[in-house]
Amino acid sequence: MADAIYRKYRPKTFADVTDQSHVVTTVSNQLKSGSVSHAYLFVGPRGVGKTTIARLLAKSVNCEKRKTGQAEPCNECSACVSIGSGSCLDVAEIDAASHTGVDHVREGIIESARFRPSSAKMKVFIIDEVHMLSASAFNALLKTLEEPPEHVLFILATTEAHKIPETIISRCQRFDFRRVPAESIAKCLKDICKLEKIEVDDDVLSEIARRSDGALRDAQSMLSQVFALGSKKITMDEASLVFPANDAKMQFALLNAISANDSALAIRLLNEYSDSGVDIADFTEHLQNIVRDILFIQLGGLEQFRGKYDSASEKELSKIAEKFERNVLTSFLRALPSASKNASNSAIPQLALELLILDVLNGSSNNKNFSADDDGGGPANSSGGSDLSNQNAEKQEKQKKPESNANPRPRLGSAPASPRLDRG
Numbered sequence: 311m312a313d314a315i316y317r318k319y320r321p322k323t324f325a326d327v328t329d330q331s332h333v334v335t336t337v338s339n340q341l342k343s344g345s346v347s348h349a350y351l352f353v354g355p356r357g358v359g360k361t362t363i364a365r366l367l368a369k370s371v372n373c374e375k376r377k378t379g380q381a382e383p384c385n386e387c388s389a390c391v392s393i394g395s396g397s398c399l400d401v402a403e404i405d406a407a408s409h410t411g412v413d414h415v416r417e418g419i420i421e422s423a424r425f426r427p428s429s430a431k432m433k434v435f436i437i438d439e440v441h442m443l444s445a446s447a448f449n450a451l452l453k454t455l456e457e458p459p460e461h462v463l464f465i466l467a468t469t470e471a472h473k474i475p476e477t478i479i480s481r482c483q484r485f486d487f488r489r490v491p492a493e494s495i496a497k498c499l500k501d502i503c504k505l506e507k508i509e510v511d512d513d514v515l516s517e518i519a520r521r522s523d524g525a526l527r528d529a530q531s532m533l534s535q536v537f538a539l540g541s542k543k544i545t546m547d548e549a550s551l552v553f554p555a556n557d558a559k560m561q562f563a564l565l566n567a568i569s570a571n572d573s574a575l576a577i578r579l580l581n582e583y584s585d586s587g588v589d590i591a592d593f594t595e596h597l598q599n600i601v602r603d604i605l606f607i608q609l610g611g612l613e614q615f616r617g618k619y620d621s622a623s624e625k626e627l628s629k630i631a632e633k634f635e636r637n638v639l640t641s642f643l644r645a646l647p648s649a650s651k652n653a654s655n656s657a658i659p660q661l662a663l664e665l666l667i668l669d670v671l672n673g674s675s676n677n678k679n680f681s682a683d684d685d686g687g688g689p690a691n692s693s694g695g696s697d698l699s700n701q702n703a704e705k706q707e708k709q710k711k712p713e714s715n716a717n718p719r720p721r722l723g724s725a726p727a728s729p730r731l732d733r734g
């Protein structure tokens with residue numbers, strides 16, 4: 311099912327591609343003017359449309375009905391249909407991760423490239439994860455790229471361009487693909503919901519978009535998991551069943567507490583998350599990303615991660631950024647990696663982060679330097695309100711007992727915005 315949605319809604323024309331307009335425009339213009347290159351390098355994160363555009367290009371150059379001055383494939387002629395179904399012998403999709411050796415490149419690609427296509431106009435080699443090829447395989451490929459036969463088109467795709475020899479890169483026309491902005495992903499998902507006649511709340515779609523981190527393919531497979539719940543109208547409450555418990559709302563609530571200097575609230579929130587089954591190591595790592603983004607906002611670099619959050623979250627982050635003192639932020643950021651590491655090794659996963667929060671807030675009032683201690687035991691001068699420290703110590707004692715692990719995972723949206731301090 312997850313794959314089915316992705317395949318079903320894979321764009322059949324350049325006009326249907328979500329985002330990547332800089333690539334689509336240039337490639338379309340080349341098709342229109344008949345100036346398609348012999349080798350392309352598509353660089354970018356996974357799931358953002360590299361192989362989708364590669365296949366569209368393979369179709370368009372081979373389309374029997376495409377007229378001069380047009381870019382789109384007709385999707386009806388035998389070339390378009392066979393390429394669309396993956397049965398065209400002249401269009402080869404090679405996963406370099408599983409064929410890294412020089413022999414395969416020689417036989418499967420270089421030898422084959424010498425012969426004219428059997429039925430299509432052009433032989434197209436789409437080599438995915440091309441950075442996985444061995445050095446000798448790259449050398450063999452380079453010879454063909456230096457003098458490509460007229461009837462051959464190479465489309466190399468990679469998530470890691472720095473692993474590709476400069477000699478190969480210089481022979482290709484390079485396009486850098488971007489993460490798809492959250493708003494574009496949400497819109498694309500909404501269109502799919504309409505076509506599938508399934509009503510999904512907007513905040514669910516925004517949450518999927520945020521979680522997919524710019525990878526449309528991941529967003530589509532999350533949407534199909536949501537569809538699989540079987541309901542015709544899906545709310546956040548239902549959808550939360552398929553999301554792992556690590557919600558940005560939790561991170562935002564915690565950061566709000568820290569930026570307001572409220573260590574008692576921050577630590578209570580953290581313990582509630584932990585009690586409800588949140589993976590604290592994962593949470594801390596995610597927190598680190600968000601804190602880094604807040605720093606970018608303070609530096610005036612909102613553009614750095616434009617599209618990573620939906621507009622409501624962007625506003626929320628900007629508000630948090632206004633409240634944070636710069637030195638608190640940088641110290642927090644510096645110490646978070648070791649808190650994250652300690653969380654996975656500690657009997658009390660949240661302990662390192664608790665101490666870090668206390669140190670940060672103590673540091674901001676005393677203007678001291680601090681860092682999360684590697685053994686999980688922080689400096690003795692932490693102060694976060696004496697009554698809280700006692701409560702917390704009791705709580706941690708309790709958590710060492712096995713029965714406290716029996717808590718179910720929380721549902722999304724159940725993150726407490728302002729828990730009462732007299733509980734627990």
Ligand SMILES: [Zn+2]
Pocket residue numbers: 372373374375376383384385386387388389390391
């Ligand atoms: Zn066609």
